[in-house]
Every structure is written in C-alpha cells, then in structure tokens.
Amino acid sequence: MSESKTEGAVPGACLCGAIQYEIALPTLGSVHCHCTMCRRWSGAGYTTWCAIEKDRLRILSGKEQLHRYQSSDHAGRFFCSVCGSSLFGDSSRTPDWMYIVMGPLKGEIDAAPLGHQSIESKVAYITIGDDLPQWEGTGELETPQD
Numbered sequence: 001m002s003e004s005k006t007e008g009a010v011p012g013a014c015l016c017g018a019i020q021y022e023i024a025l026p027t028l029g030s031v032h033c034h035c036t037m038c039r040r041w042s043g044a045g046y047t048t049w050c051a052i053e054k055d056r057l058r059i060l061s062g063k064e065q066l067h068r069y070q071s072s073d074h075a076g077r078f079f080c081s082v083c084g085s086s087l088f089g090d091s092s093r094t095p096d097w098m099y100i101v102m103g104p105l106k107g108e109i110d111a112a113p114l115g116h117q118s119i120e121s122k123v124a125y126i127t128i129g130d131d132l133p134q135w136e137g138t139g140e141l142e143t144p145q146d
Contacts, residue, residue, distance in 0.1 A: 009058075010107040012100070014085035019062035021087075023100055025110050027052050030102065034126070035118035041077055042086050045126040046116070048102045049089070050109050057088065057098050 009022040030050035038047040059066065066087070068076045078088040089099035102109070115133035116122070128134065 006110045010105050010109055011060075012087075012105045014062070014065075014080035014083055014087060014104060016080065016083035016085075018065045018082045019080050019085075019087065020060040022058050022060060023050075023052050023105070023109075024056040024058070027100075027109050027111050028097065029111050030109065030113045032113050032116045032132075033118055034116060034122040036121050037071060038118075039121070039123070041071070042101065042103075045123055047086070048113060049099045050102055050111065051094075051097050051099050054090075054096055054098050057100070 007025050009024050011020070011022045013020050028051040030048060032046050032048050034046045038049075039045065041047070062080070065081045066078055067081045068078050068090075071077045071089075074093050075089060075091040077086065078090075079086055085104060086101050087104060088101065091097070091099070113132060115135060116128060117135055118137060119134040120136045122128070
C-alpha cells in the first residue's frame with residue numbers, strides 16, 4: 001500500500017470490481033473488532049474498520065449491486081450482491097457515520113487502528129502481537145475502558 005496521508009481521497013472496490021467507491025479523508029479513526037458478528041460477516045478472525053462522516057463516502061459505480069443487510073436492531077452491513085465482498089456498515093447509534101471495512105481500500109488512510117475492541121470475543125487462533133489497547137464491548141469506535 002501507499003504512504004499514509006491526511007487529506008484527499010482513498011479508492012476502494014469489491015472483489016469483482018462491480019462496486020467502485022472512494023472515501024474522503026480525514027477519517028474519524030479505526031479499530032480492529034473481534035466481535036462475533038464482524039467475524040461471521042468478514043469470514044476472518046477480526047475486522048479492521050475505519051469510521052468516516054457519511055457524506056465522505058462516494059459510490060463511483062455499481063450502486064445497484066450494493067445491498068444492505070440489517071444485522072441487528074441498530075446496525076446494517078453493506079455488501080456486493082455479485083461477489084459478496086463486505087464493504088461498509090452503518091448504525092442508528094451514530095447516524096452521521098459510515099464504517100468502512102479497510103481490506104478493500106486501495107491505499108492508506110490517515111489513522112492507524114486505535115486498538116482491539118470486543119476482546120472478550122477473540123478467537124483462540126488469533127494472537128495479538130501489537131501493543132495497542134484492548135477492551136471489551138461492541139460499539140462504534142469505543143474508547144478503551146480503565
């Protein structure tokens with residue numbers, strides 16, 4: 001990936017390329033989430049998200065392939081109906097934000113992950129090898145608990 005930047009736009013796309021988008025920097029931050037819902041949705045041991053203000057997400061093509069699944073009473077997850085790529089999330093708890101799965105981004109954002117959230121749900125096969133804070137609980141960019 002390219003060097004981190006603090007302004008401009010970072011492009012992204014689903015696996016098949018049907019959905020092309022970009023996010024405008026700056027972001028609101030990022031986290032590694034270990035909750036069971038993120039793991040099931042992404043198919044990985046954890047999902048790394050960044051948050052942006054909703055108006056900073058621009059769908060360039062493939063809007064008709066972008067579908068939303070209501071994953072809980074307050075949150076939805078967006079995916080490509082062609083290839084199944086996990087792309088975005090939203091929440092009524094933070095109605096002005098979008099959560100962007102960082103894997104499909106084609107460049108670096110302006111913020112490294114703040115820590116590991118929902119650590120109580122971490123799977124045994126994941127070994128955390130960094131010094132980032134770890135905290136329990138699910139939520140949108142929660143802050144570490146003392």
